[in-house]
Amino acid sequence: MRIRFLGAAGEVTGSSYLVESSQAKVLVDFGMFQGARGDDDRNRDLGDLKPEALDAVVVTHAHQDHTGRLPLLRGLRAQLHATPATVELSRILLEDSARIQESEADRENRWREREGKPQVEPLYRREDVDAIHGRWSALALGNSREIAPGVQLRFQEAGHILGSASVVLEVTDVGGMSKRVVFSGDIGQNGMPFIRDPDLCAQDADLIVCESTYGDRDHRPTSETFEELAEILRQAAWARHKVLVPAFAVGRAQLMIHAMMELARDGRSPQVPVYLDSPLAAKATKLYTSFCDLLDDELQNACRVGALARDLAIAKPVLSGAESRELNTLWEPMVVIAGSGMCNGGRIVHHLRHNLWRHGVQVVLPGFMAQGTLGRALVEVSQGHRSHVRVMGQDVLVRARIHTIGGLSAHAGKTGLLEWIAGGYQGKSKPKLVLTHGEPDPRHALAVAAQARVGVTAIEPMRGDVIEL
Numbered sequence: 204m205r206i207r208f209l210g211a212a213g214e215v216t217g218s219s220y221l222v223e224s225s226q227a228k229v230l231v232d233f234g235m236f237q238g239a240r241g242d243d244d245r246n247r248d249l250g251d252l253k254p255e256a257l258d259a260v261v262v263t264h265a266h267q268d269h270t271g272r273l274p275l276l277r278g279l280r281a282q283l284h285a286t287p288a289t290v291e292l293s294r295i296l297l298e299d300s301a302r303i304q305e306s307e308a309d310r311e312n313r314w315r316e317r318e319g320k321p322q323v324e325p326l327y328r329r330e331d332v333d334a335i336h337g338r339w340s341a342l343a344l345g346n347s348r349e350i351a352p353g354v355q356l357r358f359q360e361a362g363h364i365l366g367s368a369s370v371v372l373e374v375t376d377v378g379g380m381s382k383r384v385v386f387s388g389d390i391g392q393n394g395m396p397f398i399r400d401p402d403l404c405a406q407d408a409d410l411i412v413c414e415s416t417y418g419d420r421d422h423r424p425t426s427e428t429f430e431e432l433a434e435i436l437r438q439a440a441w442a443r444h445k446v447l448v449p450a451f452a453v454g455r456a457q458l459m460i461h462a463m464m465e466l467a468r469d470g471r472s473p474q475v476p477v478y479l480d481s482p483l484a485a486k487a488t489k490l491y492t493s494f495c496d497l498l499d500d501e502l503q504n505a506c507r508v509g510a511l512a513r514d515l516a517i518a519k520p521v522l523s524g525a526e527s528r529e530l531n532t533l534w535e536p537m538v539v540i541a542g543s544g545m546c547n548g549g550r551i552v553h554h555l556r557h558n559l560w561r562h563g564v565q566v567v568l569p570g571f572m573a574q575g576t577l578g579r580a581l582v583e584v585s586q587g588h589r590s591h592v593r594v595m596g597q598d599v600l601v602r603a604r605i606h607t608i609g610g611l612s613a614h615a616g617k618t619g620l621l622e623w624i625a626g627g628y629q630g631k632s633k634p635k636l637v638l639t640h641g642e643p644d645p646r647h648a649l650a651v652a653a654q655a656r657v658g659v660t661a662i663e664p665m666r667g668d669v670i671e672l
């Protein structure tokens with residue numbers, strides 16, 4: 204059997220791996236490339252991948268960089284296997300993604316028409332999303348299923364967002380030779396509020412593919428992060444200014460609301476009004492409270508008796524674009540949570556344009572920002588590496604205070620990743636280790652640390668590389 208690395212190889216976005224045996228072809232994730240110039244072309248290009256020849260598609264979790272290209276699998280005859288929560292979240296996420304693709308193409312086509320330039324097609328349309336919707340097949344964590352000839356699938360908890368899973372595949376070739384391969388998906392932090400801790404990597408594998416987003420550093424402890432957030436909210440109330448939070452609609456948005464609610468309840472911060480300026484996040488929030496058994500032990504009960512839903516309802520959903528723009532006319536302390544998470548689109552962009560140049564405004568960056576995104580530029584401002592960023596075609600001097608609060612990250616830091624990897628070496632086998640889903644420096648740092656921890660030299664593939672087993 205062999206594995207081809209179709210994305211997230213030497214970068215964070217575009218997760219996708221093709222597993223091929225003598226009797227089956229299984230695709231693991233088909234995520235969007237985000238942030239870099241030329242990504243639109245990369246997203247459109249399927250290379251020699253033939254959707255109709257796939258026997259199964261496995262989806263680790265409902266983040267765009269893992270699911271965003273699924274609607275491009277036109278002609279797919281196979282099923283899409285994911286946990287029940289991932290199925291539900293992916294449905295709403297992909298519908299939203301199609302809407303964004305269509306409206307971006309419309310906008311571009313308006314100026315193209317004026318300039319006499321040829322029209323562009325959206326990356327995909329709602330019809331493409333509808334075409335794959337009938338193909339979802341839910342598999343609960345811990346259960347096993349044969350998804351293709353000789354391929355057995357099991358999901359285990361990845362602790363990253365609701366429904367997130369690592370993937371364990373048992374792949375048997377025609378001759379009866381069997382191999383076990385583990386894909387980490389995105390691994391969450393231990394001890395995070397809200398979501399359960401990740402399971403360690405499954406034992407007795409032949410190959411482990413692990414993410415390396417934060418392979419070179421650990422996050423600040425959650426307790427310090429909560430204190431930092433409390434201070435930000437106290438400042439906002441005192442200065443009567445906005446706090447802008449770019450957040451993924453699924454995961455970070457809900458965690459941020461919950462964290463702010465807890466801080467206010469404990470009297471550590473004032474109750475600053477929170478606006479959830481993302482219809483998608485509002486939908487995702489409803490789903491969070493309908494999968495109580497996936498939440499961590501502390502929250503399960505609160506979820507079952509409806510207290511969690513009441514807590515999360517503290518955030519006022521902002522549904523229309525007009526309501527969103529109206530927030531720019533309000534001069535009072537408030538927290539605005541809006542997508543996209545890396546500020547490369549979505550409503551957060553107009554909030555940033557209106558507010559980045561103002562003293563007193565604060566921006567909280569809770570998630571990872573890929574190279575080339577506006578979010579990454581803001582991280583560089585916080586590090587003192589630049590003073591201006593480019594927003595909607597204009598250079599803006601950033602006077603707002605930028606906070607990167609990694610302690611609420613959905614990703615494990617270096618120590619957590621090493622622990623997860625070490626779990627895979629507690630059994631009888633000494634698996635090969637492959638590191639993906641990380642920029643070159645963090646990935647290599649994790650490779651060096653993994654060598655010291657488990658005595659294996661990790662493979663660091665680039666896009667298109669193949670590993671034979």
Ligand SMILES: [Zn+2]
Pocket residue numbers: 264266363389
């Ligand atoms: Zn993710």
